[in-house]
Amino acid sequence: MTAxxxxxxxxxxxxxxxxVRAKISGCPVCPRISIFKSNRTIYVQAINDVTATTIAAASGKTLGIKANKDGAVVLAKEFAAALKAKGIExxxxxxxxxxxHGVVAAFADALRENGIKL
Incomplete structure (x- = not known):
């Protein structure tokens, strides 16, 4: 591809x-769960937009997983555990x-399976 x-x-x-961001916002009880994916890894964080702070974060790089659907499921499981530890449902x-679609949808579905309501 060209530049x-x-x-x-x-x-x-x-x-x-x-x-999308014009329509959604996170609060301390119901944070915004933002996902970023590159060709190598996936990053996710829960953000409180009221105080502009990150509540919890997880990275595929630290877990050593790839940016595919299977990696997204593993990352969602770890991230759901981190959210539950902070008391967020x-x-x-x-x-x-x-x-x-793909990795993003797999991550969201895995979060729902692990008890986080989106």
Whole structure:
């Protein structure tokens, strides 16, 4: 892919991200669960938008998992345990401009299976 194509692809994702973020917000009881994926790994964090702080975070890099559906399920299990340790049972899912498909959908479904309501 050329640089021009990649630049447009990123610009379109950021446009989708802003559109989604305009509609959702996290609070201490129901934080925003934001996912970021690269070609190598997946990062996720629970954010309290009222005070602009991160409540909990997990990274596929520290767990040594790849950015695929199986890795997303493992990361969701670890992240759900971290959220439950903080006493959080619900959250608002922020797909961060990505399509709700593949790795993103697998992560969200695994969070629901592990007891976090989205």
């Amino acid at each position: 021009k194509v990649l630049k447009r692809k990123l610009a379109l994702r950021l446009k989708r991200k802003r559109r 619900t959250g608002v899912f922020d797909r961060n401009g990505y399509l709700y």
